[in-house]
Amino acid sequence: MPDLSGPLRVVIAEDHYLVREGTRRLLEDTGQADVVAAVGTAVELLDAVERFRPDVVIADIRMPPGHHTEGITAAHAIRAGHPGIGVVVLSQHANENYAFDLFRCGTDGLAYLLKERIGEVDELLRALREVAAGRSVVDPRIVEVLMGSHARAADAPLSRLTRRELDVLRHMAEGKTNRAIAESLRLSESTIEKHVNSTFAKLGLAEIPQLHRRVSAVLAYLRHAPHGPNGSQVPHN
Template sequence: MINRLLRVVLAEDSVVLRDGMVELLGARGCEVVATAGTACELLAGVVEHRPDVAVVDIRMPPTHTNEGIRAAVEIRARTPEVGILVFSQHVETAWASRLLAGGATGIGYLLKERVARTSEFVDALHRVAEGGVALDPEVVTLMMRGGRRTRVDTLTSREREVLELMAQGHSNRSIAALLVVSERAVEKHVAAVFSKFDLRATHTDNRRVKAVLTYLAENGG
């Protein structure tokens, strides 16, 4: 990503908010190659420009219900190489689960209040562009609620904490700082999660992403 602008297609029906986000992203090293006010315009923009990331408001015209997230799911199916970062006023767990289904990588889901925090928003964009996962803490919390016994039940409370922070996109160093433990301790917890989830190292698989997806899938209800 060095010396290359992050290419973004931005879908937001509010012209004022859209223009503000374009200016914000431009100032933070991103290139908004297309903007869209409807789901159809979003799909066309992604096909034409093949961006690194599509930033999508869940609620778009004409009904302002789920047009944006439906378009995001379609983009994921058609062009899985394009990262998807959706944002919303509220958590839509059913659609979040669908977007994350199938072992997808390069997915983000933030609440609008998180998008307003510029550094967090841009950091999430880069994580998604690089094939990672960036989930709002509230999304993680709601999707974790389940009830049936799963592999997640084998985790210790500390391992769960570490995995939840992984789901939010934190690195081992960041997790260590947040939990006030050593980075080596975090590495041991992460290794324990991989072991309990039976995630073996390969040359191509991102075990962190797979661990997060397993966690959400088994706790999404």
Template sequence: MRVIVAEDSALLRQGVVRLLTDAGFEVPAALGDAERLPALVAEHRPDAVLLDIRMPPTHTDEGLHAAARIRRSHPGTGVLLLSQYVETTDTVRALAEDPRGFGYLLKERVADIDELAGALKRVAAGESVLDPEVVTRLLDTPRAPGPLDELTAREREVLGLMAEGRSNDAIAGSLVIGAKTVETHVRNIFAKLALETDLHDHRRVKAVLTYLRA
């Protein structure tokens, strides 16, 4: 699997590249700014891109703009954003456009190569990944009434774990409940969010999209 790394901290960038290569990933390019990133993606055609949200020259949202360009030009390339802090406003706005193949992790997760590798593989496969801390912040943020109000507390927990990119088996393990119980919760979530069976749109993705927009 091929991954391009964009991180302005040289030390962190080198460390991430080393972790990824040791884990069997190929890193065809690693750079410290977002400006050159779209061109490198076009040149190397990676499976995924790992990039910081805040990059030179302003260190505000250059990573988000680069991610948007990459997703427009190369929709099959997974994008995994990194941030030092939870930045729900910009990240949710970017994710809500289309969460497939898009993820967001806090930088503290980078040290766990299994978690990082798993997140990269999921976004490369077209799945969505949200850091658990981001999910917690979203759940704690006041919001206007919406479709999520129909869900029970347990169903909201299940949907939050779905937003993190967890499978049904992983959700069952996290909540210490049976796999059949998780399947029931997921079916209830689909029903309450009025997500009918559709061969062209994945209901799991639609449920996460509803969650992010709410």
């Protein structure tokens, strides 16, 4: 486990020079990250990981030589060989197939973000620290694509929820606390807590520990919910 109180040692893998160097500059200017290597291919990435043993890696999904899913393949190799190293993969577009491929062996120490998050340096740093600590992060826009990719079965557990409960669950899927959900929906925290408890009860999760309830509820949501917060179909990107 890295010392998360100090600057993170980072390797960046991105074949576009300007994006690669711009990301390096943004991170190093914060004083919270030390970019120990910046490379342009998946082969160079794996070599840099072996040589520098960073705390965390940032990798584009599509890299030379094939510009397919080299970043995801590298992420799996890094997590298998060095489970203490977190990996944040970046994509130009929200793509459900990339998400399922990335997380097919588990979510620990992995994040899937859109490239536009690079400019939101605080969010990027948060993701880096989360995966370095062995946790996972999924971009909210990718969560919505995952939601939109699954048709709701007539007997799906989510069919028992009200629209407001689905709203709350959508925000829960983005990793928000009850307080943050209350702020987003402009409701009181006590009202959100009532919706959360009602949701847990309807999903049959009332008797298991709090953290496990939230995780189980989010998994149910990602598997079955096809609608956005206003009941409209979420478009694919």
